[in-house]
Amino acid sequence: MKKKILLLLSLLFVLVGLTGCKSITKSANSEDTWNKISRKKEVVVGLDDSFVPMGFSKKNGQLAGYDIDLAREVFKRYGIKVSFQTIDWSMNATELRNGTIDLIWNGYSITDQRKKKVAFSRPYLRNGQVLVVKKNSGIHDFAQMKDKTLGMQTGSTAEQWYESKQKVLKAKSTVLYDQIPNSFLDLNAGRIQGILLDEVYANYYIAHMAKSSDYRVIENKAVPADLFAVGIRKGDKTLRKKINASLLALQKDGKLEQLNEKWFNRKSNYLGK
Known part of the structure; x- marks a missing residue:
């Protein structure tokens, strides 16, 4: 009898704990935190600290x-002071929802899939x-690339687009990376034959490599353009x-x-509306 009572109590604690976690998560995602941020005079931005030049x-x-x-x-x-927190990019929406960070701001493209989990600011970059x-x-x-191996970053816009019903790019196999520089190491070693990634990253990263002439950047008009914006909790x-x-x-x-001229040496990425 005692064992049954202990078992029931254990199950009750687990259920209460799960309910509490759900309530906390729901509250964190629906709360308007501006007053807290303005009083603290600090906001926390989550980023992948290898994403050049963003x-x-x-x-x-x-x-x-x-x-x-x-x-x-x-x-x-x-x-308000901005503090930057390095995160696992594939977990950015979870970190935002849990309150570890206040914003996702690191070359974050607006997609229908992401809209289900976060709200977006007005776009600021093409x-x-x-x-x-x-x-x-x-x-x-x-x-x-149909008989080749393609590399992409986990949780990236590239991965989301590739996994959609698009018919423009179909590789024989794919490899996912936590950070894009690791995919370039595999590309140079011949373990993959191509990398699908953001245009702003590709152009900046390759331009700053010792042997930039060794690479080819390929565009395709069938690939839809995307817009960078800030990821925000829906309650904020x-x-x-x-x-x-x-x-x-x-x-x-x-x-x-001015920022476009500083980081891209051009105005073409400027949204302008």
Whole structure:
């Protein structure tokens, strides 16, 4: 009898714990946290610190990048400090929901799949997905990957697009990576024959490589363009309004355009509307 009572009590504790966890998660995802952030004067941004040129760690360990600069400019208008938290990119929505971070801000593209879990700010940058191969591979278009191995980052827009019903790119097999630099190591070693990734990353990363001429960046008009925006909890309506207002002000005063010139040496990625 005692054993049965103990078993029932154990089950009750488990159920109560699960219910509590669900309530906490639901609350964290639905709460408007602007008052807490403004009182604390700090907001936490989650990022993959290897994603050049949006947010990355330099050799001295300091963070730099387009989104680093932009986030600081956005919250400087409200007197709020931005703290950056490195996360497992494949778990970004979970980290946001759990309250580990307040925002996902690191070359984060708006997709229908992501809209189910997070809210988005107004977009601020155009982007697209490209295929990177070695020039000596003989590969000149997406179709030539049909009997090859393709690399992508786990949880990336590239992976989401590839796994959709698109018919433009179908490789023989795929390999997923936690960070994109690891895929370049495998590309150089011949373990994969192509990498599907963000255009902004590909162009910047290759331009800063010692043997940049060894690579070919392949575009395809059938691949839809995507837009970078800030990922926000759905309950954070005030935070979303504050970010949107600041982004609009930065666009009007030319600061967004200056950031494009600084990080891309061009204005073509600038959203402009």
